[in-house]
Amino acid sequence: MPRRFCLWLMMAAALLFIALPAAAADKDKGKKQDLDSSCVSPAKGPLAPQTKGQPAASANQPQAASVRARVGKVAPDFEANAFVNGAFKNLKLSDNKGKWTVLCFYPGDFTFV
């Protein structure tokens, strides 16, 4: 009887030995994820036209995203990560409602033209 109990105790101790550090690591990972997510949340990209009472949903569908921008039509709204005034922030096109906006796409930073 005591031998079995010893065996059980040893197994329990071994498990604890493995489980505790793993749990601590998970907690660390959790903390790290909190830090990362406190910076800037992922931006939704192109936004689907809002239906009444529903929040703007991401229009990032895997199937072909159609070109929705047409001169003379309402510009497709979107949300993007941005670097502005020395800080990271998420910006939406609709933040500029009521003002003129010039939206400039360009190939890349550190390129030549």
Added chain:
Amino acid sequence: MGVEVMAVSTDSRFVHKIWQTEELAKMVPGGVPYPMLADAGGKIGTVYGVYDDAAGVNLRGRFIIDPDGVIQAMEVLTPSVGRNVTELIRQVKAFQHVRKTGEATPSGWQPGKPTLKPGPDLVGKVWKEWKPDQAF
């Protein structure tokens, strides 16, 4: 002129930060004064019809959007040729004038030059109001 500018490329916000601090701030004091947006994967560019899938970058597209959110103008260039900012400013002023007065601005219009008042009376009479050399 009360215009908000947003610059968008497929670069991340981190690359934007470094480009601003390392190069743009040396070209222009304080760097560029407008937000630099990150369009990872060209998702926004695709919706605007300017994403070059093969190259993985956005083309040089520029959209003028009015206060109601309607696109009034777009211009798209391949990467090697830069934009003409003077023309952009001219167009914005023209669209602002049109929005305010309902008049039309003829080719090459600059603030102070004659505008046209569209209507049935103007049909066939444009030659009286405007000459082609006014476009330059």
